Amino acid sequence: MMVTQSSWSHAEGVGHTFRGDYHDFPSYIERWLNEFTRWSSNDDDLESKVELGKRLVAGLGEAFLKRNYGWYVAVSLDSGRVVARSKSLENLNRLLIRKGVEEELYVERVGYGAIASML
């Protein structure tokens, strides 16, 4: 695929200065997207997000955890704040749908950990 001079200039203008071959521009984008997709679907990445979520919940303080023992809490992985909490997961899910939160969330049942089982 050929890239016009104007689109090349635009790409430089928005901060994506490309130093490779002029005709490689589309494959450069494709490579970057593939890399991003692989990164975003990586299981290790999911595990590290769970680790982060667990640390955030543990860091909410002893008083909070004691007060909310058995409750389901949704914590934002971006800001670390508690987005929603409820006694039932069904209700928490409803709250999350209603709020339409855009941040990535981690959900845990305080004092229990896993929220479901597959036996």
Added chain:
Amino acid sequence: MGGCGVPEVEVLFENHSLTPLSLELNVSGFTVKVKAYVDTGFMGEISGVKISSEYARYVKHKVISTINLADGSEVPIYYTPNGRLTKLEGKACDLELPVVFMDGPSLLGCRFLKRCKLCLDGWKSVGSLVV
């Protein structure tokens, strides 16, 4: 006629397990068609439907959590509370269900079965599911 407008669906035993059911789901706005097994061991409030983790990348608003497996391990999962069962065995339906993204075969869990009447006749190798 069942609660979400689906008449009785026939399920069959084959090779000592129930035959999978054809589902059409609306997961955060996109349509997914899968064949899912009824799994009474899939329990908890998010045990609606489990589909392949490949679909998770298309869902914008998903939640991270963990579930326990039979071997005692705890595995991380993505799920979305924003799922709807729109067709069951080709018959139109409208049932709100959480969707879990995880590797392995697609499953229908206890959260779904809670809304159904499942009758099994082992002698005749047939059963019925009324939603």
